[in-house]
Amino acid sequence: MEEILKEIVQKTDSKIVLIVLDGVGGIPKDGKTELEYAITPNLDELAKKSACGLTIPVLPGITPGSGPAHLALFGYDPIKFQIKRGILEACGLDIKLEKGDIAVRGNFATLKDGKIVDRRAGRIPSEECKKLCEKINSEIKPISGVKLILYPGEEHRFVLIMRGEGLSDEIEDADPQKDGLPPKKAKPLSSDAEFTSNVVNSFIEKVNEILKDSSPANTVLLRGFSKYPSIPSMRELYLLSPLAIAHYPMYKGLARIVGMDVIDVGPTQDDILKALKENFSNYDFFYLHVKKTDSYGEDGNYESKIKIIEEFDSKLPEILNLNPDVLVITSDHSTPSLLKAHSWHPNPFLLYSKWERYGGSERFTENECRKGSLGIFYAKDAILLMLANALKLKKFGA
Amino acid sequence: MEEILKEIVQKTDSKIVLIVLDGVGGIPKDGKTELEYAITPNLDELAKKSACGLTIPVLPGITPGSGPAHLALFGYDPIKFQIKRGILEACGLDIKLEKGDIAVRGNFATLKDGKIVDRRAGRIPSEECKKLCEKINSEIKPISGVKLILYPGEEHRFVLIMRGEGLSDEIEDADPQKDGLPPKKAKPLSSDAEFTSNVVNSFIEKVNEILKDSSPANTVLLRGFSKYPSIPSMRELYLLSPLAIAHYPMYKGLARIVGMDVIDVGPTQDDILKALKENFSNYDFFYLHVKKTDSYGEDGNYESKIKIIEEFDSKLPEILNLNPDVLVITSDHSTPSLLKAHSWHPNPFLLYSKWERYGGSERFTENECRKGSLGIFYAKDAILLMLANALKLKKFGA
Numbered sequence: 152m153e154e155i156l157k158e159i160v161q162k163t164d165s166k167i168v169l170i171v172l173d174g175v176g177g178i179p180k181d182g183k184t185e186l187e188y189a190i191t192p193n194l195d196e197l198a199k200k201s202a203c204g205l206t207i208p209v210l211p212g213i214t215p216g217s218g219p220a221h222l223a224l225f226g227y228d229p230i231k232f233q234i235k236r237g238i239l240e241a242c243g244l245d246i247k248l249e250k251g252d253i254a255v256r257g258n259f260a261t262l263k264d265g266k267i268v269d270r271r272a273g274r275i276p277s278e279e280c281k282k283l284c285e286k287i288n289s290e291i292k293p294i295s296g297v298k299l300i301l302y303p304g305e306e307h308r309f310v311l312i313m314r315g316e317g318l319s320d321e322i323e324d325a326d327p328q329k330d331g332l333p334p335k336k337a338k339p340l341s342s343d344a345e346f347t348s349n350v351v352n353s354f355i356e357k358v359n360e361i362l363k364d365s366s367p368a369n370t371v372l373l374r375g376f377s378k379y380p381s382i383p384s385m386r387e388l389y390l391l392s393p394l395a396i397a398h399y400p401m402y403k404g405l406a407r408i409v410g411m412d413v414i415d416v417g418p419t420q421d422d423i424l425k426a427l428k429e430n431f432s433n434y435d436f437f438y439l440h441v442k443k444t445d446s447y448g449e450d451g452n453y454e455s456k457i458k459i460i461e462e463f464d465s466k467l468p469e470i471l472n473l474n475p476d477v478l479v480i481t482s483d484h485s486t487p488s489l490l491k492a493h494s495w496h497p498n499p500f501l502l503y504s505k506w507e508r509y510g511g512s513e514r515f516t517e518n519e520c521r522k523g524s525l526g527i528f529y530a531k532d533a534i535l536l537m538l539a540n541a542l543k544l545k546k547f548g549a
Numbered sequence: 550m551e552e553i554l555k556e557i558v559q560k561t562d563s564k565i566v567l568i569v570l571d572g573v574g575g576i577p578k579d580g581k582t583e584l585e586y587a588i589t590p591n592l593d594e595l596a597k598k599s600a601c602g603l604t605i606p607v608l609p610g611i612t613p614g615s616g617p618a619h620l621a622l623f624g625y626d627p628i629k630f631q632i633k634r635g636i637l638e639a640c641g642l643d644i645k646l647e648k649g650d651i652a653v654r655g656n657f658a659t660l661k662d663g664k665i666v667d668r669r670a671g672r673i674p675s676e677e678c679k680k681l682c683e684k685i686n687s688e689i690k691p692i693s694g695v696k697l698i699l700y701p702g703e704e705h706r707f708v709l710i711m712r713g714e715g716l717s718d719e720i721e722d723a724d725p726q727k728d729g730l731p732p733k734k735a736k737p738l739s740s741d742a743e744f745t746s747n748v749v750n751s752f753i754e755k756v757n758e759i760l761k762d763s764s765p766a767n768t769v770l771l772r773g774f775s776k777y778p779s780i781p782s783m784r785e786l787y788l789l790s791p792l793a794i795a796h797y798p799m800y801k802g803l804a805r806i807v808g809m810d811v812i813d814v815g816p817t818q819d820d821i822l823k824a825l826k827e828n829f830s831n832y833d834f835f836y837l838h839v840k841k842t843d844s845y846g847e848d849g850n851y852e853s854k855i856k857i858i859e860e861f862d863s864k865l866p867e868i869l870n871l872n873p874d875v876l877v878i879t880s881d882h883s884t885p886s887l888l889k890a891h892s893w894h895p896n897p898f899l900l901y902s903k904w905e906r907y908g909g910s911e912r913f914t915e916n917e918c919r920k921g922s923l924g925i926f927y928a929k930d931a932i933l934l935m936l937a938n939a940l941k942l943k944k945f946g947a
Contacts, residue, residue, distance in 0.1 A: 511920075535893075
């Protein structure tokens with residue numbers, strides 16, 4: 152696909168708006184999904200004149216995390232381009248990563264008589280975690296030219312970023328995985344990783360020295376060494392100028408990885424909409440992220456998920472007033488309230504443009520989208536439909 | 550797919566008719582596509598008892614040229630088998646190519662004081678181009694055993710065919726691409742191409758000598774060196790005896806490349822139908838090409854495209870009277886009158902045979918075909934459905 156795109160993609164003035172209602176798809180409760188129960192006159196009207204379908208995020212039956220689900224929507228094969236856990240954690244803490252960085256998941260832990268007696272250091276409060284990270288950051292100097300920076304997370308968790316030349320992520324976890332075992336050194340999984348491994352072990356020694364009088368958190372465990380992924384950017388692949396309008400750090404991080412500009416916005420739908428209006432003339436691709444459909448799905452809160460959908464419906468006319476050339480409303484994955492978790496179910500997908508076929512769908516719901524002109528297709532191909540409808544793709548072959 | 554076919558394909562007496570209504574699919578104008586607007590009682594009746602669906606020519610969102618779109622319909626992955634531009638141009642001029650041939654796109658141009666001052670030689674009339682080609686063909690002798698033949702095109706354009714042993718197409722264009730620059734020699738892109746490159750440069754020198762008193766066309770520019778593709782034939786792959794019934798050279802050329810016999814027919818639907826009847830006993834696969842649905846689509850002529858569809862509908866009973874075992878009516882790509890160009894939209898597909906499931910489609914239209922028993926599928930798989938319904942495929946595995 153990348154080869155083909157290189158030949159046919161062209162820069163134009165047309166604008167694409169991609170709205171992700173995170174986890175919006177559901178399964179029926181008393182016969183109706185959240186989307187079916189919600190009263191959505193504006194979405195209903197739009198669905199009737201849009202190309203609708205269902206997207207499979209990864210493969211049928213596969214439940215994706217936010218990483219692969221979003222990558223697919225941005226046009227990346229989520230099986231080929233996998234983002235490692237440490238990088239995703241770093242995205243979740245809104246850490247601005249650089250190419251070559253190694254991100255590592257860390258725990259504060261308790262070391263006693265040569266053994267890790269509590270891998271979570273009694274789940275210290277987040278506030279203490281923050282103080283410990285600050286203490287270490289202020290005392291640790293670069294090791295063999297490598298900067299090491301800790302970012303506090305919830306309770307005992309943090310993320311370590313290693314920044315410098317010649318780093319590798321082919322490192323076995325420096326974590327015994329179970330309480331009652333001696334600490335484990337980082338081990339290189341390839342000869343390229345020996346330098347990094349030595350830096351990590353020297354870092355752990357220095358931290359142990361800094362924390363020697365601290366209790367219960369007096370050491371660190373490190374796992375999930377992950378290099379910043381080398382993914383071709385949306386700018387290169389699609390010749391787009393993309394902007395991400397999302398409040399939550401994870402989604403901002405994912406957007407940065409694929410080369411989007413990212414702005415800070417508040418958490419409400421009004422905040423997101425205001426940012427879209429303010430920036431509409433400066434970009435040609437907009438990724439808007441609405442989180443709460445997913446959060447209420449995860450909580451099993453069927454009624455509140457419906458309210459978020461209805462709130463979105465009430466804002467829709469303002470988005471249409473901007474006259475984007477292509478408007479897509481969909482989701483990254485489903486989060487049925489009944490399951491209280493991400494699920495494998497395909498996502499409702501709606502594409503509105505003056506160049507698409509329409510007909511078949513009376514509403515923006517799972518069942519009605521399936522009857523639409525696009526049928527069931529892979530989420531990774533959605534970007535091709537957006538680019539095609541924005542007339543940004545030339546003919547393939549003569 | 551080729552591996553599997555080898556095991557299961559068998560020769561039988563059953564007959565397959567594949568009718569391509571070029572570019573027939575559309576997008577709605579005032580709510581209706583050309584197919585939806587057309588009055589087609591025969592197609593409607595056939596659709597009700599046929600397996601219908603929609604085919605994706607290459608990938609969702611990708612608009613194909615005629616080459617990849619037809620290759621897919623003939624069962625070739627259009628991404629794996631790409632036909633280069635020079636070969637397609639040669640097809641378009643109805644040049645009978647042989648394996649090993651190199652086809653090259655050429656321009657007559659004006660050389661003055663060591664510079665190409667007009668890459669198009671003032672767009673000389675096609676008649677003059679023809680005379681120049683004849684002059685060169687009559688005076689040029691084979692160079693190092695390689696025959697060089699010019700075929701005139703429109704205005705200053707021609708196609709050069711190189712025929713001989715050991716030729717390569719890994720040659721950089723002998724064309725400065727811009728006016729005001731000195732002429733460029735052909736350059737080999739690999740050591741295998743040195744022989745070909747020398748032949749090309751010696752050819753250009755000889756042409757310059759032949760045209761030295763001609764004006765404004767006194768030299769040639771050559772680009773897009775393309776080797777005749779090595780594609781397994783439909784005879785080998787499917788054990789078919791295929792006949793192409795098409796008027797326009799491009800489609801005849803494509804059919805020859807996949808190993809079909811090709812006959813000369815006039816441009817009307819009656820001409821095509823007559824040829825089908827006359828040859829029906831001599832082959833077991835017939836590819837019929839109706840061009841004008843595409844031409845009127847490209848012209849943005851919604852009404853005339855509808856008339857061609859209605860004309861085809863009126864001929865349909867004569868085709869059904871021949872009792873083919875499998876009848877497929879579809880398109881290579883869509884050409885919506887509103888877009889005035891090829892498009893990415895899937896093609897309506899109808900397969901009539903006594904062994905297929907039917908139901909769901911009331912008409913042969915984009916929306917009604919989508920509701921049919923075949924759903925949305927890739928065009929390259931259509932040949933498997935045709936062969937299966939002709940009972941030409943044995944069981945796969947025990």
